[in-house]
Amino acid sequence: MPKHNADNVPTLEDVARRANVSTATVSRCLNKPDSVREGTRLRVEQAISDLGYTPNFGARALASNRTGTIGIIIPTMDNAIFAQGIQAMEEALSEQNITLLVATSGYSPEREMLKIRALVSRGVDSLALIGFDRPDTAYKFLSSRSVPFVILWNYSASSPYPCIGFDNHRAAGMIAQRVMDFGHRDIAMIAGRRAGNDRATQRVKGVENALSGQGLTLMAGGPIESGYSLDEGEAACMKLMSGPKRPTAIICGNDVLAAGVMRGVRQMGLEVPEDISIVGFDDIDLASALNPALTTVRTPHRLMGQAAAKMLLSLSELDKADTRLCFDTKLVNRGSLASVKT
Amino acid sequence: MPKHNADNVPTLEDVARRANVSTATVSRCLNKPDSVREGTRLRVEQAISDLGYTPNFGARALASNRTGTIGIIIPTMDNAIFAQGIQAMEEALSEQNITLLVATSGYSPEREMLKIRALVSRGVDSLALIGFDRPDTAYKFLSSRSVPFVILWNYSASSPYPCIGFDNHRAAGMIAQRVMDFGHRDIAMIAGRRAGNDRATQRVKGVENALSGQGLTLMAGGPIESGYSLDEGEAACMKLMSGPKRPTAIICGNDVLAAGVMRGVRQMGLEVPEDISIVGFDDIDLASALNPALTTVRTPHRLMGQAAAKMLLSLSELDKADTRLCFDTKLVNRGSLASVKT
DNA sequence: ATTTATAATGCAAGCGCTTACATTGATTGT
DNA sequence: ACAATCAATGTAAGCGCTTGCATTATAAAT
Numbered sequence: 001m002p003k004h005n006a007d008n009v010p011t012l013e014d015v016a017r018r019a020n021v022s023t024a025t026v027s028r029c030l031n032k033p034d035s036v037r038e039g040t041r042l043r044v045e046q047a048i049s050d051l052g053y054t055p056n057f058g059a060r061a062l063a064s065n066r067t068g069t070i071g072i073i074i075p076t077m078d079n080a081i082f083a084q085g086i087q088a089m090e091e092a093l094s095e096q097n098i099t100l101l102v103a104t105s106g107y108s109p110e111r112e113m114l115k116i117r118a119l120v121s122r123g124v125d126s127l128a129l130i131g132f133d134r135p136d137t138a139y140k141f142l143s144s145r146s147v148p149f150v151i152l153w154n155y156s157a158s159s160p161y162p163c164i165g166f167d168n169h170r171a172a173g174m175i176a177q178r179v180m181d182f183g184h185r186d187i188a189m190i191a192g193r194r195a196g197n198d199r200a201t202q203r204v205k206g207v208e209n210a211l212s213g214q215g216l217t218l219m220a221g222g223p224i225e226s227g228y229s230l231d232e233g234e235a236a237c238m239k240l241m242s243g244p245k246r247p248t249a250i251i252c253g254n255d256v257l258a259a260g261v262m263r264g265v266r267q268m269g270l271e272v273p274e275d276i277s278i279v280g281f282d283d284i285d286l287a288s289a290l291n292p293a294l295t296t297v298r299t300p301h302r303l304m305g306q307a308a309a310k311m312l313l314s315l316s317e318l319d320k321a322d323t324r325l326c327f328d329t330k331l332v333n334r335g336s337l338a339s340v341k342t
Numbered sequence: 343m344p345k346h347n348a349d350n351v352p353t354l355e356d357v358a359r360r361a362n363v364s365t366a367t368v369s370r371c372l373n374k375p376d377s378v379r380e381g382t383r384l385r386v387e388q389a390i391s392d393l394g395y396t397p398n399f400g401a402r403a404l405a406s407n408r409t410g411t412i413g414i415i416i417p418t419m420d421n422a423i424f425a426q427g428i429q430a431m432e433e434a435l436s437e438q439n440i441t442l443l444v445a446t447s448g449y450s451p452e453r454e455m456l457k458i459r460a461l462v463s464r465g466v467d468s469l470a471l472i473g474f475d476r477p478d479t480a481y482k483f484l485s486s487r488s489v490p491f492v493i494l495w496n497y498s499a500s501s502p503y504p505c506i507g508f509d510n511h512r513a514a515g516m517i518a519q520r521v522m523d524f525g526h527r528d529i530a531m532i533a534g535r536r537a538g539n540d541r542a543t544q545r546v547k548g549v550e551n552a553l554s555g556q557g558l559t560l561m562a563g564g565p566i567e568s569g570y571s572l573d574e575g576e577a578a579c580m581k582l583m584s585g586p587k588r589p590t591a592i593i594c595g596n597d598v599l600a601a602g603v604m605r606g607v608r609q610m611g612l613e614v615p616e617d618i619s620i621v622g623f624d625d626i627d628l629a630s631a632l633n634p635a636l637t638t639v640r641t642p643h644r645l646m647g648q649a650a651a652k653m654l655l656s657l658s659e660l661d662k663a664d665t666r667l668c669f670d671t672k673l674v675n676r677g678s679l680a681s682v683k684t
Numbered sequence: 685a686t687t688t689a690t691a692a693t694g695c696a697a698g699c700g701c702t703t704a705c706a707t708t709g710a711t712t713g714t
Numbered sequence: 715a716c717a718a719t720c721a722a723t724g725t726a727a728g729c730g731c732t733t734g735c736a737t738t739a740t741a742a743a744t
Contacts, residue, residue, distance in 0.1 A: 028703095
């Protein structure tokens with residue numbers, strides 16, 4: 001197997017020789033600079049920059065059993081939902097010189113398990129996962145390896161695991177209530193796939209629960225499930241609207257779906273919100289760019305990312321008792337929801 | 343320094359002992375399974391799964407000087423532009439069991455350099471970078487470390503480096519031409535920041551060049567530069583539209599900017615495309631969700647990602663001569679560009 | 685059977701770093 | 715001036731894996 005690396009890559013030893021110290025001292029300069037005298041440190045730093053030395057990550061990980069790496073596994077990058085959270089997390093972590101490794105599972109539990117193994121084998125010091133819903137084997141593996149982790153994007157007061165999120169059930173209930181406040185009674189829902197996705201599941205339940213408070217149920221007998229892309233949202237919309245009775249409002253499981261639905265509705269020659277109201281969930285940038293702008297629920301992406309960074313940095317030291325954070329969500333009223341025509 | 347890892351993590355040696363073979367054989371089972379007899383292999387695999395063994399990444403990297411990792415540094419995740427390309431790249435790579443490490447630079451050359459060092463020190467086998475425009479020190483470092491790399495999102499026939507992209511200059515010219523074909527003469531441009539960003543620079547040049555072919559120049563004396571967010575796009579729009587004379591068409595450096603501009607224009611009570619035409623660049627999903635849908639240039643995100651994966655996997659073996667790929671772009675006609683009112 | 689070629693396995697030397705422990709040098713109190 | 719203390723540095727033993735080379739088992743050829 002050919003190695004492409006030049007064989008002149010400087011090592012700790014080269015630095016040590018040039019600075020006339022032992023490798024231990026160089027190592028200390030890198031890891032706890034306070035413990036070495038200033039004169040020595042300067043000499044070492046000079047040697048490092050002369051040589052263009054970069055520590056070998058593998059060697060460091062092997063020797064210290066730490067990697068300065070935190071992993072996160074998200075369903076997909078191909079959707080802005082998680083991007084902001086990750087961006088915020090990355091910023092917070094790189095201040096502490098920690099690298100964030102991002103992997104994607106494509107909403108598949110098997111692939112998620114694979115990625116968990118991959119990241120653990122890469123020695124991530126801790127891990128962030130989206131949602132609670134996954135096979136027990138995943139939790140067992142994590143525990144057998146003693147890898148601290150935190151669940152994001154959902155919150156449960158009774159969670160045995162650290163989590164940072166918001167109440168999907170409640171937030172979905174809020175927006176459903178708002179829709180009903182506008183006089184809608186014929187309400188449909190287009191949701192993400194619920195299998196292995198507690199957020200999607202809880203949003204549906206939140207909506208159904210709110211409706212039943214008014215003696216209503218979802219049209220079409222329940223939510224239409226759809227993948228999270230514009231096209232799939234549009235397709236789901238077409239399917240829904242070809243049914244016997246059309247809803248006056250569609251609640252969407254997220255904003256991307258809502259954008260797809262709006263496109264579909266428009267293609268049928270209908271106007272939003274005059275002919276039909278549409279609401280989303282997440283309040284990604286897209287929501288405000290639509291025309292009409294989307295009424296939706298703002299979820300605390302950046303806050304979750306920052307909090308996750310903070311928690312993961314200290315997770316190994318913390319007691320698990322106080323590692324659950326629930327953020328607020330907020331209704332964002334824009335133009336895509338209007339009173340039902342009478 | 344406390345290690346949080348359980349001390350029972352199984353190692354290669356544990357597997358070897360349990361399967362009654364040497365560590366060398368276990369290693370071979372993992373790396374070139376064909377070279378070990380089936381019976382032995384089965385025994386080893388059994389031991390591996392009994393123990394729940396996962397290879398230690400650091401040790402492997404250290405011993406083999408390979409990591410099975412490819413890095414990519416993009417300006418930001420907080421924008422769908424690169425997401426699709428990365429997603430495609432990730433898919434192609436994980437088929438080969440290669441991990442993609444994604445880092446972000448925030449459009450800052452210094453931060454990019456930092457990330458390059460970080461990724462190289464993590465032992466990436468090769469690297470993908472966006473655009474050519476960066477300090478020479480970065481190229482020097484990469485070459486001193488013999489890390490193969492490929493430039494994405496841009497193409498230059500005379501590039502000394504492997505690259506996979508498209509002709510930003512030409513594509514921008516095409517859409518400018520189209521705008522002029524619709525009778526527009528008062529054309530403005532809102533572009534991304536050009537410093538250290540060759541794509542933005544070339545798009546501006548492409549537009550200016552096309553305009554000058556008709557004896558025109560950009561209004562406001564040149565492009566308005568703006569950060570790549572909806573809000574910043576909207577702000578740039580406001581600035582532009584408060585000038586003495588309003589354009590009849592605005593060419594935007596990318597779709598996000600265009601969406602921001604559309605929002606701004608609408609806020610001023612103007613209609614797109616009746617009062618003003620807007621065109622974008624990239625054809626991200628967002629573009630088709632806008633109302634009116636955005637006329638823009640489709641760039642080959644997924645293709646670039648796939649091609650990059652393929653090239654990076656073979657880069658160390660290839661001759662650099664045939665490692666330049668130029669993809670086509672395509673005008674996408676939608677509703678945001680219309681004939682100028684006479 | 686015996687030799688010869690070949691496939692399968694084992695042996696053991698590192699890869700570049702960290703860190704417990706030993707050593708040396710500087711500082712303080714008496 | 716000398717012991718006691720503490721800070722700074724050095725010594726060297728691994729961390730868990732890969733891999734060149736040596737060794738042994740197996741197959742093929744005589």
